[in-house]
Amino acid sequence: MEQFVTSRDGTRIFAKQDGDAATDAPTLVFANSLGTTLELWDQVLPLLPDGMRIIRFDNRGHGRSDVPSGPYTMGAMVSDAEAVCDGFEVKDCVFVGLSVGGMIAQGLAIKRLDLVRGLVLSNTAAKIGNKKLWRDRIDIVRQKGMSGVADDVMSRWFGRAFRTSPDVKPWKEMVSKVPVEGYCGVCSAIAGTDFYTPTSGLRLPTLGIAGSEDRSTPPDLVRETVDLIPGSEFKLIRKAGHLPCVDQTEAFAETLNGFLYRIGHSVSAG
Template identity: 65%
Template sequence: MKIADLGDVHLHYRIDGAADGVPIVFANSLGTDLRLWDAVLPHLPSGLRIIRYDKRGHGLSSAPPAPYSMGALIRDAEALLDHLDVRDCVFVGLSIGGMIAQGLAVKRMDQIRALVLSNTAAKIGTPPIWQDRMAAVRSGGIEALADATMERWFSRDYRASADHLAWRTMMVRQPVDGYLGCCAAIAGTDFYTPTSGLRLPTLGIAGSEDGSTPPDLVRETIDLIPGSRFELMRRAGHLPCVEKPVEYAALLQRFLTDIGHI
């Protein structure tokens, strides 16, 4: 267990794989911690230095008072990568993690050489939608959103098993300030213009049954970046790395090979 003291926040992070390997960084979604990627890691190729972290207000990282700005979340990632002396990584971001990835790529091209934007967009939802969700959490806790969120997150087949209940529990156990803070960050973010200026290898991944960031929304964002590629994972929802980790890892490996990262 490692904690990076970044001044106004303490971030929990984990490094797996080869200590001297080429870096790949994973940023998880709202309401999850770095365990989101557990099932993918065993299927990744050797020679990678695999870095995961809990964003502020999630997992074992500290939870400053809400609200948060997307700029703060981007600075956290930037500071963590500087702390770990990471340059030229492939940054894999899912949902809000993909928004962080877009912002960091615009700000620090020395840190990022390629992006994987998974189940994300340049703009997710509308401010009124997020305001309604935040109001529900303030009155009823994260539990108030849990069942509806599971329906958006997971395919019908996956929800039929008990496995999704662990993710429901993970979501409701996140700090309320952290959840509200990140909701506010998403509500205030529109990256259409900065993302359209990016010029780096980019892979987009969407799930055919994603109720949070539907495939057309993901594709619209990926198409902003010239030369990008888009992959649709069938019968998967918002967290395809959970539902179909072997297939997800295969997409990552093919991308890493094609761009010469491994």
């Protein structure tokens, strides 16, 4: 099932539901990284346990969601995720966020703990980079366009083996198609976000996932964030870059499924 939901500021967010359609089924909500669409998770879905309700959405400025004028704020992006969850009558989901999606996950858990019973924070952090880094990124994107920076993005996302293989082509094409306004808008949201203090107040089952070859959010940064949450778990996936659901799909799915089983959100580990 596909539908648009309307966020608090009127932005339409494109969302898709797969798997079990019952609202009382154990639910997973996925949030994407900067520069990707909900297709980021296509390879993972067939490897998930049976009986799950799976909800994905395109971040504002990406895919089939609206592209409002920037800059965006993290508060607005969290409200987008909230609108998706409310639109699909989500309660007690496990929210899986990658990169900026992981920031959205933290913000949603802080704001609406009734929606989230567990977090998977993949290749993300409470604070990513600094304002100068993101300001410089925005300037380069506005000068060169998305196709002009796609190769650089691939070098941050993937290790050499994947980056030099034919498998990288669709991901480069995906980045090249992102609207400049949407990409820069989300960059601004990341630049203005520091969740160290609020995330340290969270108390819910949490899994952190990092890639050994991730140049965007190195493993130590991911571990530092998940360590803010007492009782959290951490998994390093070898030979994975910034998108382990892409370049190490089976290892990512196995890690996620094991967590879902341990916290009682699925009846099998895969």
